[in-house]
Amino acid sequence: MLVARVILLPGKERRLLAGHLWVYEGEIKKVEGEVEPGGIVSVYSSRGKFLGRGYFNPxxxxxxxxxxxxxxxxxxxxxxxxxxxALAFRQRVVKEASAYRLVNGEGDLLPGLVVDRYGDYLVVQVLTLGMEKLRPLLIPLLVELLSPRGIYERSDVSSREKEGLPPATGLLYGEVPRRVTIREGELSFLVDIYEGQKTGFFLDQRENRQILSTLTAGMRVLDCFCYTGGFAVAAAKGEAEEVVAVDVSEQALELARENAVLNGVEEKISWREANCFDELRRLEKAGEKFDLVILDPPAFTKSKEALPSAMRGYKEINLRALKLLRPGGLLFTCSCSYHLTEPLFWEVVLSAAQDARRTLRLVEFRRQARDHAILPTVPETYYLKCGIFQVI
Incomplete structure (x- = not known):
């Protein structure tokens, strides 16, 4: 089999030898042989050492x-x-859930491919040109191995533009309804597969929802950036006395209300359509107090350049949340931005605590659910940070 060869510049093999999977344009000395964009190449060091095989996009x-x-x-x-x-790993680490991530790109050594399972249905994201070229092999394999009732594509992500690909959505196999019901332990959620965030739902927070529900008994809870009610419902199901849930999206709140009814906790949750920054200020000014505040904002930055501004945003919401907590209250704070690394996340939270004149005790530090597999040698696979702190 003749495969084109990518020869690296001297010293540029170190990251690959350490376990990373990416080769950047500026690390390549030359390409020997013919290869179409998206085609397979072999990678060699400047001294001729074989480093691996992957797909190529100039x-x-x-x-x-x-x-x-x-x-x-x-x-x-x-x-x-x-x-x-990938399936064997999920069978080991996913328990009592009908929805989970089956393939997590680099975390499963399949860069550019995401496959999420929602009960009898699969949702696929193809993020790179190389994986696009492998699509004719992948979809039949998913059908054979998993026997889904249907497969839907949600490749409507901006990262495809960097690969020279347009967004793509639609039915790939069988039939897929717009909405499905999934199960997470004692919780159930309606998911909008066609238009919901990511592939329909924040599956990466599944284990964190389970942990939250063990902490909320008897508490008054504030859930900011509540989306379709995942954390709010989990808190109410965990015997919270009252939950106030805030999101700027009317469409998300409509589905959140349905999820509350689905779980029998609609009487415990009040929903507010508002900008969370504004609502946090309003609640503080009104003298409101809570026993637990949840912060699960969208990524404030997707680039290094915007990181300073994002850190100011993260600090502000944490500062205001801390001011709303009663002594002994809990802060359940998250960031899904890869560029806000774990050390920077700690820096933001501790700086907010200092300015709020609050002393924090760490209850637990968590990450994305285990099915969202992390490769320690590929730091880009670790993005979700979740800190649970008590004000003492």
Whole structure:
């Protein structure tokens, strides 16, 4: 099998040897042989050492993404093994849930591919040109291995533009309804597969919702950026006395109300359509107090350049949340921005606590659910931070 060769500049193999999967445009000395964009290449060090095999896109800043470190063919058999390994991992780490991430890109050594399972249905995101080229092999394999009733595509993400690809959504196999009901332990949620955030729901917070429900008994809870009510419902189901849930999206709140009814907790939750920054200020001015405040904002930054502004935003919401907490109250604060690293997350929270004149005790520090697999050698796979703190 003739495969084009990508030769790296001297010293540029170090990150790959340390376990990363990406080769940037500026790390390449030359390409030997013919390869179409999206095609398979072998990667070599400047001294001729074989480093791995992956797909190639000369129009992307990340020019090569490794699929394997072995000298093996990238074919149906290879993809079958990768998908079977991903499924076996989820069978081990996912418990009592009908919805979870089956494939998490680099975390499953399938960069550019996301597959989420919502009961009998699959939702797929194809994020790169190389994975787009492998689509004709992948979809039949998903059907064979998982026997879904339907597969829907949600490749409507901005990152495809960097790969020279347009957004893509629509039915790929079988039938998929717009809305499905999923189960997480004792919780149930309605999910809008066609238009919901990400692939329909924030599956990465599943384990954190379960933890939250163990903490809220008898509490007055504020849930900011509540979206379709995942944390609010979990708090109410955990015997919270009252939950105030805030989001700027009327459409999200409509589904949140339905989720409350679905779980029998509609009497405990009041929903407010408002900008969370404004509502936090209003609540503070009104002298409101809570026993637990949840902050789960959208990513305030998707680039390093916007990080300083994002840190100011994260600090402000944490500062205001801390001022709303009674002594002994809990702050349940999250960030899903990769660029806000764990050390920076700690810096923001502790700086907010200092300005609010609050002393914090760490209850627990958490990350994304285990099905959203993290490769320690690929730091980009770790993005969700969740700190649970008590005001003492």
């Amino acid at each position: 129009h992307s800043q990340i020019t090569v993404r490794l699929l394997t470190r072995e000298d093996e063919e990238i074919n149906e058999s290879f993809l079958r093994r990768r998908l079977e390994a």
